[in-house]
Amino acid sequence: MDSRYDIPRRATGGGSANSSPALGAQSRRRKMPPRPADFKLQIIIIGSRGVGKTSIMERFTDDTFCEACKSTVGVDFKIKTVELRGKKIRLQIWDTAGQERFNSITSAYYRGAKGIVLVYDITKQETFEDLPKWMKMIDKYASEEAELLLVGNKLDCETDRIISKQQGERFCSRISGMRFCEASAKDNFNVDEIFLKLVDDILSKRFLHGGYTQKGHDDNLVNADEME
Numbered sequence: 252m253d254s255r256y257d258i259p260r261r262a263t264g265g266g267s268a269n270s271s272p273a274l275g276a277q278s279r280r281r282k283m284p285p286r287p288a289d290f291k292l293q294i295i296i297i298g299s300r301g302v303g304k305t306s307i308m309e310r311f312t313d314d315t316f317c318e319a320c321k322s323t324v325g326v327d328f329k330i331k332t333v334e335l336r337g338k339k340i341r342l343q344i345w346d347t348a349g350q351e352r353f354n355s356i357t358s359a360y361y362r363g364a365k366g367i368v369l370v371y372d373i374t375k376q377e378t379f380e381d382l383p384k385w386m387k388m389i390d391k392y393a394s395e396e397a398e399l400l401l402v403g404n405k406l407d408c409e410t411d412r413i414i415s416k417q418q419g420e421r422f423c424s425r426i427s428g429m430r431f432c433e434a435s436a437k438d439n440f441n442v443d444e445i446f447l448k449l450v451d452d453i454l455s456k457r458f459l460h461g462g463y464t465q466k467g468h469d470d471n472l473v474n475a476d477e478m479e
């Protein structure tokens with residue numbers, strides 16, 4: 252592997268419609284506000300232009316795919332709540348512009364992220380060659396605690412593949428704590444897994460380091476104030 256890739260990484264009830272007398276109570280229950288989230292987490296998606304960052308986010312949050320979406324300007328975000336380990340987690344997902352001219356804007360969003368999804372396009376050599384540049388951005392701007400996931404997107408374009416799965420795995424193995432997967436936003440392959448795995452890793456780390464289990468209360472990973 253090219254020495255450019257030797258990038259140092261710091262340590263790393265609903266009721267049925269019957270005439271039961273309980274129906275009134277059920278409909279009253281339905282009007283109750285939803286249980287608030289136990290945790291709030293920020294995840295950022297980075298990577299070169301056109302690799303599919305917006306598509307991955309939108310597939311996950313809205314289950315949609317756009318064949319010709321506009322390039323992101325600066326940053327955008329979407330919210331999705333997931334349940335994991337019996338906890339409700341409100342994810343704020345930041346989608347960043349891949350164009351270098353927005354780096355000064357996007358870099359401000361790295362610090363608060365507990366999870367970082369770094370994406371390349373398996374059909375575009377240059378997006379893979381750009382990875383060390385993105386790792387430098389992570390090292391410079393992100394928290395040392397952030398969980399990292401490398402994603403080779405556009406797996407549906409197997410016939411146009413330029414970057415092998417082994418190349419992705421090899422790059423990833425050089426970075427402490429980083430995980431790897433291939434996905435397709437278009438075919439909805441491995442997209443939920445990207446986010447659920449990342450959140451699970453973030454929560455595991457929290458448990459391991461004596462997060463709320465030892466304290467015995469729900470200690471938000473991110474303050475509500477930081478979310479809006």
Ligand SMILES: Nc1nc2c(ncn2[C@@H]2O[C@H](COP(=O)(O)OP(=O)(O)OP(=O)(O)O)[C@@H](O)[C@H]2O)c(=O)[nH]1
Pocket residue numbers: 298299300301302303304305306307317318319320321322323324347348349350404405406407408434435436437438
């Ligand atoms: N075949 C295929 N095309 C995809 C996939 N994901 C995204 N695309 C296409 O790739 C193009 C770029 O997708 P975007 O999601 O806008 O990429 P981006 O990384 O957000 O781009 P920037 O905002 O410019 O940084 C669009 O035409 C998408 O339809 C995928 O999994 N498979």
